Amino acid sequence: QSALTQPASVSGSPGQSITISCTGTSSDVGSYNLVSWYQHHPGRAPKLMIYEVNKRPSGVSNRFSGSKSGYTASLTISGLQTEDEANYYCCSYAGATTLVFGGGTKLTVL
Amino acid sequence: EVQLVESGGGLVQPGRSLRLSCAASGFTFDDYGMHWVRQAPGRGLEWVSGITWNSGNIGYADSVKGRFTISRDNAKNSLYLQMNSLGAEDTALYYCAKLGGGYCSGGPCYFDYWGQGTLVTVSS
Numbered sequence: 001q002s003a004l005t006q007p008a009s010v011s012g013s014p015g016q017s018i019t020i021s022c023t024g025t026s027s028d029v030g031s032y033n034l035v036s037w038y039q040h041h042p043g044r045a046p047k048l049m050i051y052e053v054n055k056r057p058s059g060v061s062n063r064f065s066g067s068k069s070g071y072t073a074s075l076t077i078s079g080l081q082t083e084d085e086a087n088y089y090c091c092s093y094a095g096a097t098t099l100v101f102g103g104g105t106k107l108t109v110l
Numbered sequence: 111e112v113q114l115v116e117s118g119g120g121l122v123q124p125g126r127s128l129r130l131s132c133a134a135s136g137f138t139f140d141d142y143g144m145h146w147v148r149q150a151p152g153r154g155l156e157w158v159s160g161i162t163w164n165s166g167n168i169g170y171a172d173s174v175k176g177r178f179t180i181s182r183d184n185a186k187n188s189l190y191l192q193m194n195s196l197g198a199e200d201t202a203l204y205y206c207a208k209l210g211g212g213y214c215s216g217g218p219c220y221f222d223y224w225g226q227g228t229l230v231t232v233s234s
Contacts, residue, residue: 001171001172001173003154003156032219034214034219034220036219036220036221038155038221040155045205045224045225045226045227046147046155046205046221046224047224048220048221048222051210051218051219051220051222052218052219052220057222087154089154089155091155091157091220091221093214093215093219095215096167096169097160097161097162097167097168097169097213097214097215098157098160098169098170098171099145099157099160099169099214099219100157101147101154101155101156101157102154103154104154104155
């Protein structure tokens with residue numbers, strides 16, 4: 001159960017697009033289309049942004065999108081806004097009622 | 111409105127035990143899997159444990175296996191985490207999280223609601 005690999009930080013200017021990668025193994029990301037992404041502002045509960053690789057929950061902006069290729073999932077945020085500044089975590093099912101999170105990526109909107 | 115309210119956190123000495131609870135409301139509790147996720151100070155989210163809707167399947171992170179026990183009481187709409195042999199590495203904010211479905215394999219495997227967390231501090 002090793003954590004999925006995410007970049008520690010990414011940054012972008014308002015209006016730009018950024019992509020956060022999430023690399024796993026054949027035991028998790030590579031085997032299941034059960035990758036989800038969470039936005040986490042300090043002091044608040046995490047918020048689901050993407051589930052099952054590329055599905056958006058009701059109420060989440062269509063500026064957020066997800067994809068997966070092989071062992072790597074990605075979250076893309078287009079048209080960056082200042083309120084997007086937060087920590088982002090990927091999460092994957094890893095079999096047998098276990099899940100694994102990524103180490104988290106701090107997004108800075110410059 | 112879905113609500114998840116954790117309780118039971120606090121300061122505990124190394125080697126001792128603690129039991130966390132999560133009171134759920136606003137949804138049909140026994141239809142959904144439930145999980146615990148923690149965040150140590152300055153660190154990222156870490157999945158801890160999960161239980162299917164009917165307690166038929168349970169999973170643990172390697173870091174807590176053999177020390178923590180997850181359980182649920184569907185009659186009381188409650189989720190629990192019994193934590194034994196606590197160490198400093200278990201110091202964290204513990205979140206209760208609702209799964210999107212009853213179980214993960216082949217089903218909705220994401221957390222659509224989270225509680226605000228309960229803080230566990232392990233220190234002498």
